[in-house]
Amino acid sequence: MSDEQLYASHLETLDRMLADALERAGRAGLALDGVLFHAGRERYYHRDDQPVPFRATPHFLRWVPLEGPEHCVLARPGRRPLVVRVAPKDFWFETAQLEPSWWQPAVDLVEVDRFADVRAALGDAGRLAYVGNAPEAAAELGIAPDAVEPQALMAPLDWHRATKTPHELRLMRRAAERGAAGHRVARKAFEAGACEREIHWAFVEATGHLEFELPFADIVALGEKIAILHYQNKRGPEAGSRPSFMLDAGAACCGYASDITRTWYRQDADPVYRRLVDAVDEFQRDLVAMVTPGRPYTEIHLEAHRRVAQVLAETGIGTAGPDELLERGVTRTFLPHGIGHHLGLQVHDVGGHQKGPDGGTLAPPAEHAWLRNTRTLEPGHVVTIEPGIYFAPVLLDELRGRPEAALVDWDVVDRLAPLGGVRIEDDVVCTEGEPEDLTRRLIQGPRGV
Secondary structure (H helix, E strand, C coil), rough: CCCCHHHHHHHHHHHHHHHHHHHHHHHCCCCCCCEEEEEECCCCCCCCCCCCCCCCCCHHHHCCCCCCCEEEEEECCCCCCEEEECCCCCCCCCCCCCCCCCHHHHHEEEECCCHHHHHHCCCCCEEEEEECCHHHHHHHCCCCCCHCCHHHHHHHHHHHHCCCCCCHHHHHHHHHHHHHHHHHHHHHHHHHCCHHHHHHHHHHHHCCHHHHHHHCCCCCEHHHHCCCCCCCCCCCCCCCCEEECEEEECCCCEEEECCCEEEEEECCHHHHHHHHHHHHHHHHHHHCCCCCCCCEEHHHHHHHHHHHHHHHHHHHCEEECCHHHCCCCCCHHHHCCCCEEEECCCCCCCCCCEEEEEEEEECCHHCCCCCCCCCCCCCCCCCEEEEEEEEEHHHHHHHHHCCHHHHHHHHHHHHEEEEEEEEEEEEEEEECCEEEEHHHCCCCCCCCC
């Protein structure tokens, strides 16, 4: 199908989802005719006149891929969406010209010069809820305070975001391709001896993004910095080279993100470390195969810990058998995060802990508090699968003080710690049949595709 056809079908699905959300909100006592989705209001750094880089609100972007602040979508069940584009007449900043695109034939489009004119453009809009980042904007539009992101409406809207339409999946495939292009260039930079900062620049350039356009700050870690899960710095050439490299980075397409992690090593890396990376790369593929309808995502997380226990025992990091390493919590030192998360218009997409469309919380197991998704998988869900094994000093120090320290060969750990660890991550679609891995085919792992 063409982009135009997929988008038109997408809007039909959103219309049904919106009708369901409004019906549920009505049962909670909210009488609403529709929703005003606001791209958001630009914010400024504290006591400064420089704006914070703007990112449109995700619920708005699900309806229309329109960049910039203040735009609105008026969505009412059974009616064409009304898009109000705010295009200021400005000599300080460029106002982009709106070029013809695949989304425009399916909506009614109005342009105004300023947000103050949006209310008139909406006409008799009826009883609306507001979804956006600026409650003051809702007041300017005459929307009541109790209709600003009411929980009875947001819960079903967030719940439905997990199920991606074919249109959304096409955009996510494009985001994956763009992110993979950056990963391939970054790997070559690492092999050429580049520093973290140089690898970062290579990745950004290859994606075609500006830095602020990335869906999240790329994690470029050499050596021991791999052990810092969300390592935020980029060292220069003065830090020297390392035999291990991890890149956790993605790209975007119309607001939809990819989130890909690869770990690479030079051949002069410790042979036990090379075995470790290869083992994680291998069992990660088995976890990907578990992304099937009706499976609680928590099951994949728990299986990841079983596989980590096996690798720890097989590589000599653990001195006990896999069962004992698992039962006594040793794996949680080496894999301290959840196995992944929902992915979409947000890198950590919403609704991962929701019990159902009316809300409620399905909390992760107490001993796995960082698991971001506890839902049961359904066709259309897109999740990441990202196991890892890390040598994080703060966690290793805590383990050294416990009786379970006897279950670890600390000589091996101390030898591997300068290499940081390993993480492998792919973006996976749950389908009616076999899962679709959006990213594995695009980037070779350390063992090849």
